[in-house]
Amino acid sequence: MPFGLLKYGLNSEYPGTHHFNPATELKKHYDVVIIGAGGHGTGIAYHLAKYHGITNVAVLEKNYLGSGNTARNTAVIRSNYLTEEGVTFYRESVKLWQDLSNEFNYNVMMESRGQLTLAHSDAAIRSFRWRAEVNQHMGVRSELIDRQQIAEMIPNLNMSEDSRFPIIGGLWHADGATARHDAVAWGYAKGACERGVELHQLTEVQDIEVTSGRVTALKTNRGRIQCGCVVQAVAGASSVVAKMAGIPLPIHSYPLQAMVTQPYKPLLTPHVSSPHLHVYTHQTSRGEFVIGGGSDPYPLYNTRATLDQRETLTAAALELFPFLAQARMLRQWAGTTDMTPDYSPIMGLSPVENYYLDAGWGTWGFKATPICGKTMAELVATKKVPDIIKPFELERFYKYQQINEAGATAASH
Amino acid sequence: MKLLTCPLNGQRNISEFTYGGEYHQMPDHQQASSREWAEHVFFHDNNAGIVTEWWCHSASSYWFLAQRNTISDQILRTFPADEIFNQRVDFAPAAEVSSDATPATKGESR
Numbered sequence: 165m166p167f168g169l170l171k172y173g174l175n176s177e178y179p180g181t182h183h184f185n186p187a188t189e190l191k192k193h194y195d196v197v198i199i200g201a202g203g204h205g206t207g208i209a210y211h212l213a214k215y216h217g218i219t220n221v222a223v224l225e226k227n228y229l230g231s232g233n234t235a236r237n238t239a240v241i242r243s244n245y246l247t248e249e250g251v252t253f254y255r256e257s258v259k260l261w262q263d264l265s266n267e268f269n270y271n272v273m274m275e276s277r278g279q280l281t282l283a284h285s286d287a288a289i290r291s292f293r294w295r296a297e298v299n300q301h302m303g304v305r306s307e308l309i310d311r312q313q314i315a316e317m318i319p320n321l322n323m324s325e326d327s328r329f330p331i332i333g334g335l336w337h338a339d340g341a342t343a344r345h346d347a348v349a350w351g352y353a354k355g356a357c358e359r360g361v362e363l364h365q366l367t368e369v370q371d372i373e374v375t376s377g378r379v380t381a382l383k384t385n386r387g388r389i390q391c392g393c394v395v396q397a398v399a400g401a402s403s404v405v406a407k408m409a410g411i412p413l414p415i416h417s418y419p420l421q422a423m424v425t426q427p428y429k430p431l432l433t434p435h436v437s438s439p440h441l442h443v444y445t446h447q448t449s450r451g452e453f454v455i456g457g458g459s460d461p462y463p464l465y466n467t468r469a470t471l472d473q474r475e476t477l478t479a480a481a482l483e484l485f486p487f488l489a490q491a492r493m494l495r496q497w498a499g500t501t502d503m504t505p506d507y508s509p510i511m512g513l514s515p516v517e518n519y520y521l522d523a524g525w526g527t528w529g530f531k532a533t534p535i536c537g538k539t540m541a542e543l544v545a546t547k548k549v550p551d552i553i554k555p556f557e558l559e560r561f562y563k564y565q566q567i568n569e570a571g572a573t574a575a576s577h
Numbered sequence: 578m579k580l581l582t583c584p585l586n587g588q589r590n591i592s593e594f595t596y597g598g599e600y601h602q603m604p605d606h607q608q609a610s611s612r613e614w615a616e617h618v619f620f621h622d623n624n625a626g627i628v629t630e631w632w633c634h635s636a637s638s639y640w641f642l643a644q645r646n647t648i649s650d651q652i653l654r655t656f657p658a659d660e661i662f663n664q665r666v667d668f669a670p671a672a673e674v675s676s677d678a679t680p681a682t683k684g685e686s687r
Binding site for chain 2: 470
C-alpha cells in the first residue's frame, strides 16, 4: 500500500495515537500494584480492568515494557505435559492463545504449526507413550509417531541410523504453536491502558513495607506508593523481589541461552525438540531458525552469552539439521530462568496476606501468559484461588506435594 | 574459557566441574519438623551477590566449596570442605547427637 503509507507519512497527526499512556507522576495510592510489565504483569492488569472493573492499577517496570523474559524466550506454546494439573493448566492457556489476537485486537501472529519431540532411546519412547495417554485423556492432541512418519513430516531432519543418537520415534503434539512474544505484552498493555491502568516504566521497586503480615507500601526510585495489594510478576528476579517482602522461595535462577540464524526460505513447519540432545528449534515467520537448549550449568543473575553454550547448542542443532552447518548466526542472548524443584510454577497466595505470587516460571512462562493473566486477576479480584492454579501454591513444598514436570520440559536442565 | 581453581587439582576449565547447590546448614536431624526439612531441602537463598556453594571436580569426584558473585560471575575463593566440616558427625539415633550435625564427607545435592 504505497499510497496509504505515503499518506500516513505526510499526515500531520503522525505518529498517530500512542498505544500506551505516556509517563505521568505516580499517584499516592493504588488498589493494585503489579510489579513487572512483561506478558504476565500486563495480562493480569488487562484482565483486572476488562473483566473485574478494577482500574486503579499501576504496573511498575524497572526497565521498559516487555524487556525481560517476555522478549527473551523462544516463543513456544504447547500443552503436552505429564501431570493432570499441568496438562489442565497449559491446555486452558493454549485455548486462550488461539483467540488472543481477537481478544485484545492486536495481532500476536499466532501460528499453530505443531510440535514434535524426538526420542533417541527406549526410555524416552516409554515416557512419551505415558504423556500421549495422559494428554489424550485430558483432551490434548498428542500421539506417538514412528520414524517413517517423522521423515515424511520433516524431510530435512537427519534420520540416519549411523548418527550418535539415532531418532527412533517422536511425540507429535498438533496443538503446539508459536506467536510473536513482544506483541503479547504490547496487546495486553494497550488494552489495559485504554481502560485506565497506569503503566510506569523505568520504575524500580526498591523495598516492600510489610506491617503485621500485610503489605502497606512500596518504595520505588520515583517515590513511595501505598497499595491495597501487590502482585509480583518478575520472572528472572522472583527470589530477589519476594525477599523484599520477606518471602523465601524454592527457586534457583539460571541463565538460558538461545540464538538465531540468518533467514532461510520456509522449510520447517513444526517446532522440533530433542530433550536428549538438549536442543530445540523452529523456523520463525521471518525465516530465521531459533535454537535454544537447556539452562546454563550453574545459577547466575546475568544475561551474558558464552562460547561454551554456543558450541553445545550448535553441535546438537547440526546433528538434527546438517544443512545448518552453512548458516550464519545473527544473535545469541540469554534470559534468566527461575527454576523450581518440580519444574512447575508458583502461583497464588503467599505468607503475606495481600501479596500474590506469580513466580518460578523457569522455562515455561511464555506459554502460560494468557491463563496466568486470567487466573491471577480472578484471584486478586475475588480473593479466592481459582481451582486451576490451586495445585501450584507455594505451600505445596511444605506439604511435599510437588507437581513433577521435569520430564515434560522441552530440554533437560 | 572460564577457569575455576580446584583446591586439589589447581586451575581447570569450568566445564570439568559440576555445580552442587548452595551451602546451607542442615537442621538438627533428630529435632527438625517436617516444615524445617522442607525448607532445608527445597528452599534456597538464591542471592544476587556473593554466595557460598558446592562444586565437584567431576574427573576426580572431589567436592569443595566456592565463594562466587552471582551477578558478575567472579569466583572469589575456593576452599576444601574441611574448613567448615572439621568434626566427625555421628548419625547414630542417639539422643546426645549435637545440633549442628552435618555429614562431613558428602556434598549436598541440589
